[in-house]
Amino acid sequence: xxxxxxxxxxxxxxxxxxxxxxxxxxxxxxxxxxxxxxxxxxxxxxxxxxxxxxxxxxxxxxxxxxxxxxxxxxxxxxxxxxxxxxxxxxxxxxxxxxxxxxxxxxxxxxxxxxxxxxxxxxxxxxxxxxxxxxxxxxxxxxxxxxxxxxxxxxxxxxxxxx
Amino acid sequence: xxxxxxxxxxxxxxxxxxxxxxxxxxxxxxxxxxxxxxxxxxxxxxxxxxxxxxxxxxxxxxxxxxxxxxxxxxxxxxxxxxxxxxxxxxxxxxxxxxxxxxxxxxxxxxxxxxxxxxxxxxxxxxxxxxxxxxxxxxxxxxxxxxxxxxxxxxxxxxxxxxxxxxxxxxxxxxxxxxxxxxxxxxxxxxxxxxxxxxxxxxxxxxxxxxxxxxxxxxxxxxxxxxxxxxxxxxxxxxxxxxxxxxxxxxxxxxxxxxxxxxxxxxxxxxxxxxxxxxxxxxxxxxxxxxxxxxxxxxxxxxxxxxxxxxxxxxxxxxxxxxxxxxxxxxxxxxxxxxxxxxxxxxxxxx
Amino acid sequence: xxxxxxxxxxxxxxxxxxxxxxxxxxxxxxxxxxxxxxxxxxxxxxxxxxxxxxxxxxxxxxxxxxxxxxxxxxxxxxxxxxxxxxxxxxxxxxxxxxxxxxxxxxxxxxxxxxxxxxxxxxxxxxxxxxxxxxxxxxxxxxxxxxxxxxxxxxxxxxxxxxxxxxxxxxxxxxxxxxxxxxxxxxxxxxxxxxxxxxxxxxxxxxxxxxxxxxxxxxxxxxxxxxxxxxxxxxxxxxxxxxxxxxxxxxxxxxxxxxxxxxxxxxxxxxxxxxxxxxxxxxxxxxxxxxxxxxxxxxxxxxxxxxxxxxxxxxxxxxxxxxxxxxxxxxxxxxxxxxxxxxxxxxxxxxxxxxxxxxxxxxxxxxxxxxxxxxxxxxxxxxxxxxxxx
Numbered sequence: 001x002x003x004x005x006x007x008x009x010x011x012x013x014x015x016x017x018x019x020x021x022x023x024x025x026x027x028x029x030x031x032x033x034x035x036x037x038x039x040x041x042x043x044x045x046x047x048x049x050x051x052x053x054x055x056x057x058x059x060x061x062x063x064x065x066x067x068x069x070x071x072x073x074x075x076x077x078x079x080x081x082x083x084x085x086x087x088x089x090x091x092x093x094x095x096x097x098x099x100x101x102x103x104x105x106x107x108x109x110x111x112x113x114x115x116x117x118x119x120x121x122x123x124x125x126x127x128x129x130x131x132x133x134x135x136x137x138x139x140x141x142x143x144x145x146x147x148x149x150x151x152x153x154x155x156x157x158x159x160x161x162x
Numbered sequence: 163x164x165x166x167x168x169x170x171x172x173x174x175x176x177x178x179x180x181x182x183x184x185x186x187x188x189x190x191x192x193x194x195x196x197x198x199x200x201x202x203x204x205x206x207x208x209x210x211x212x213x214x215x216x217x218x219x220x221x222x223x224x225x226x227x228x229x230x231x232x233x234x235x236x237x238x239x240x241x242x243x244x245x246x247x248x249x250x251x252x253x254x255x256x257x258x259x260x261x262x263x264x265x266x267x268x269x270x271x272x273x274x275x276x277x278x279x280x281x282x283x284x285x286x287x288x289x290x291x292x293x294x295x296x297x298x299x300x301x302x303x304x305x306x307x308x309x310x311x312x313x314x315x316x317x318x319x320x321x322x323x324x325x326x327x328x329x330x331x332x333x334x335x336x337x338x339x340x341x342x343x344x345x346x347x348x349x350x351x352x353x354x355x356x357x358x359x360x361x362x363x364x365x366x367x368x369x370x371x372x373x374x375x376x377x378x379x380x381x382x383x384x385x386x387x388x389x390x391x392x393x394x395x396x397x398x399x400x401x402x403x404x405x406x407x408x409x410x411x412x413x414x415x416x417x418x419x420x421x422x423x424x425x426x427x428x429x430x431x432x433x434x435x436x437x438x439x440x441x442x443x444x445x446x447x448x449x450x451x452x453x454x455x456x457x458x459x460x461x462x463x464x465x466x467x468x469x470x471x472x473x474x475x476x477x478x479x480x481x482x483x484x485x486x487x488x489x490x491x492x493x494x495x496x497x498x499x500x501x502x503x504x505x506x507x508x509x510x511x512x
Numbered sequence: 513x514x515x516x517x518x519x520x521x522x523x524x525x526x527x528x529x530x531x532x533x534x535x536x537x538x539x540x541x542x543x544x545x546x547x548x549x550x551x552x553x554x555x556x557x558x559x560x561x562x563x564x565x566x567x568x569x570x571x572x573x574x575x576x577x578x579x580x581x582x583x584x585x586x587x588x589x590x591x592x593x594x595x596x597x598x599x600x601x602x603x604x605x606x607x608x609x610x611x612x613x614x615x616x617x618x619x620x621x622x623x624x625x626x627x628x629x630x631x632x633x634x635x636x637x638x639x640x641x642x643x644x645x646x647x648x649x650x651x652x653x654x655x656x657x658x659x660x661x662x663x664x665x666x667x668x669x670x671x672x673x674x675x676x677x678x679x680x681x682x683x684x685x686x687x688x689x690x691x692x693x694x695x696x697x698x699x700x701x702x703x704x705x706x707x708x709x710x711x712x713x714x715x716x717x718x719x720x721x722x723x724x725x726x727x728x729x730x731x732x733x734x735x736x737x738x739x740x741x742x743x744x745x746x747x748x749x750x751x752x753x754x755x756x757x758x759x760x761x762x763x764x765x766x767x768x769x770x771x772x773x774x775x776x777x778x779x780x781x782x783x784x785x786x787x788x789x790x791x792x793x794x795x796x797x798x799x800x801x802x803x804x805x806x807x808x809x810x811x812x813x814x815x816x817x818x819x820x821x822x823x824x825x826x827x828x829x830x831x832x833x834x835x836x837x838x839x840x841x842x843x844x845x846x847x848x849x850x851x852x853x854x855x856x857x858x859x860x861x862x863x864x865x866x867x868x869x870x871x872x873x874x875x876x877x878x879x880x881x882x883x884x885x886x887x888x889x890x891x892x893x894x895x896x897x898x899x900x901x
Contacts (some may be wrong), residue, residue, distance in 0.1 A: 010258060027589050061667040062515075063663050063665060064715040065656065069639075074209035080655055092650045105670050113215050115215060116210070124250075125212075129653075
């Protein structure tokens with residue numbers, strides 16, 4: 001993979017930047033420039049705005065991978081999941097720091113920042129989101145905000161969980 | 163000094179290995195080695211973790227706890243001796259990953275185990291001179307000892323991020339000063355995978371001399387004595403050195419208690435003293451005075467005379483995990499898995 | 513649009529063809545089909561070639577003229593077009609050939625499908641398979657094609673109570689049929705216990721839930737139905753040829769257990785042919801992963817959503833059942849040379865409809881269906897084929 005090909009996606013892979021249709025309110029990840037949900041797609045053109053996912057979600061389905069994708073050899077077996085975020089979009093990602101037995105459909109997870117792969121010993125290292133279970137977090141009583149606040153937005157402790 | 167700690171966050175990887183397990187592989191009595199070092203287990207990073215991911219997790223926690231707008235961060239400095247790249251900063255990735263880019267300065271620091279405290283000093287200068295609003299200092303490492311070497315029993319992984327600023331300060335910095343000499347007790351040459359060290363030379367002329375001289379000078383300048391501090395935190399390459407140095411300086415077990423985290427997670431190098439400080443801050447009430455003395459081989463010590471403010475009572479720690487959680491939790495792995503995770507197994511192919 | 517018929521078929525053995533090159537197998541299948549159709553090359557109008565990954569596999573793009581050349585037809589300067597649609601490349605090429613004849617642009621075309629997977633290491637073959645999923649938002653994050661289908665399986669089990677054994681039966685059946693097909697990659701039978709107990713690939717899918725990487729080629733000759741009698745006693749009409757697409761990534765499906773492209777392609781195909789799933793006596797469905805076979809039966813309309821596992825267990829889709837499925841052995845046992853699959857499915861159905869499927873013949877079949885898909889179903893292709901005499 002060329003350096004630029006990964007680099008240009010870092011706002012999405014590092015910070016879960018998606019998009020939202022201001023016409024119908026549907027959120028997307030990765031961002032889309034046309035809204036598939038709007039009956040007349042044309043209505044959504046130029047009405048898609050950047051939208052920050054919180055990284056909170058739950059497992060919609062999962063698998064324990066024994067024959068890995070390229071670059072994931074050292075992590076076998078690893079848990080891969082479809083994670084339905086609280087904002088709606090579903091993301092594909094690993095669930096790390098969880099024993100495979102502990103993962104189930106419905107498990108609450110949160111985005112974390114990990115290495116995705118290295119381009120050999122001398123190449124660049126790619127980073128991005130994975131997920132960890134939230135259940136064993138202490139101080140579970142407190143409301144939680146997004147792991148990465150939108151640049152223009154100071155996180156509010158008073159925000160109710162979405 | 164007007165500048166101080168505004169927020170902080172810690173991250174320690176989940177996996178643990180015991181000295182007994184390491185010794186089993188090398189035919190040594192690992193358990194007594196662990197007892198001698200006062201290290202019960204050490205943290206091990208997963209294959210997808212490095213000082214960039216650890217720094218990012220720690221800083222994200224700090225930003226959430228302090229409700230800090232990442233765009234107000236003017237500097238990110240990451241102190242480590244295990245940066246993933248020899249050339250290309252850890253700090254730029256971390257800054258991007260927390261949304262602090264692009265208008266800020268960023269750099270990586272290296273000073274063996276005290277690169278993190280050096281980063282704090284730099285941030286204090288920038289904040290104090292009003293060049294920036296918030297400065298981020300991170301100490302982090304995924305340190306490695308050569309297989310079978312004494313270092314292997316303690317070298318671990320973790321990170322702590324401190325946001326320095328002058329508003330809503332939870333812990334003031336009354337003074338910081340350093341003690342620096344050319345002392346070759348521990349080093350790693352360019353291109354070498356594992357560090358080398360001077361064996362017993364790392365003790366008296368290196369760690370003990372620098373830490374005690376620096377601590378004494380601080381107390382002398384500040385007109386304080388050991389009894390003025392509620393807590394003391396030292397660099398902790400193992401669980402024994404800080405206990406001994408504390409005793410030499412006249413501190414009690416109770417003062418050292420929360421600042422000592424190495425026995426449960428190992429020596430996190432650049433993060434070691436900082437995670438100890440975070441553990442103290444996790445529990446501290448307003449107006450508690452803290453002495454922290456870092457140490458980095460090569461060699462130098464940075465001392466900090468700190469005091470918590472009334473702000474700490476309102477400080478929201480409900481994001482991320484407290485240090486105690488990392489001390490208590492973890493998943494133990496056998497040496498073979500550790501060797502795989504740490505890249506000690508020669509893999510085929512390109 | 514005029515009616516189109518399959519006039520001739522050809523296929524190489526599928527499997528590990530160590531001593532044969534891509535060119536050789538491509539030409540063998542094509543020449544067989546031309547001979548079978550009693551067609552002289554002078555009558556040929558065009559070549560369509562389904563191929564998924566020759567660039568990654570052989571460092572050779574631009575392969576349609578290459579095959580044309582080695583078939584001895586370069587001097588005639590015929591048009592030759594490669595068609596790519598992931599695992600559905602072969603069926604997609606057939607659709608293009610069908611349109612070309614139906615439109616009247618060409619009278620006779622050869623549609624080939626070929627893939628050579630054993631010229632690269634197994635891991636490279638797996639990476640190429642994964643390339644049919646969304647690289648940027650699935651594979652980069654650790655997904656493999658079997659892992660994605662495994663998540664479909666897990667969700668299907670969760671929603672509908674589908675069992676591990678339900679999945680395994682698809683593979684047991686495939687190998688049972690493969691044992692009767694001399695062209696099949698695998699001709700051994702498998703027990704339920706063997707499939708369930710096999711090493712895991714992506715849980716709940718094991719080694720025997722996944723089709724192999726195979727070499728192979730298949731070809732058909734298409735021509736106008738009105739001239740079919742000149743070429744064969746048993747013309748098979750293409751009653752429907754439909755392609756449909758869905759989201760590239762599984763994560764963007766509203767329901768991961770439904771392949772919308774298969775639902776749409778099947779609906780359109782049955783509409784085009786004015787027939788229903790109940791009329792289909794024989795079906796070649798895409799069972800690259802056992803769960804894909806079950807989901808395919810549901811999305812094609814043979815069974816209600818969630819019921820494929822239990823219906824499969826009832827024997828309804830066995831050789832003697834109401835709809836015989838994958839008498840070739842399917843992708844699981846006959847093999848999975850990507851671009852050749854969709855064409856080989858048609859070869860099998862044509863042989864069945866002509867009564868030439870020795871050892872695995874379905875009696876009295878007049879309507880057959882083929883179902884090919886790419887990735888997790890971003891592309892699906894459904895054909896209905898009907899014997900006309």
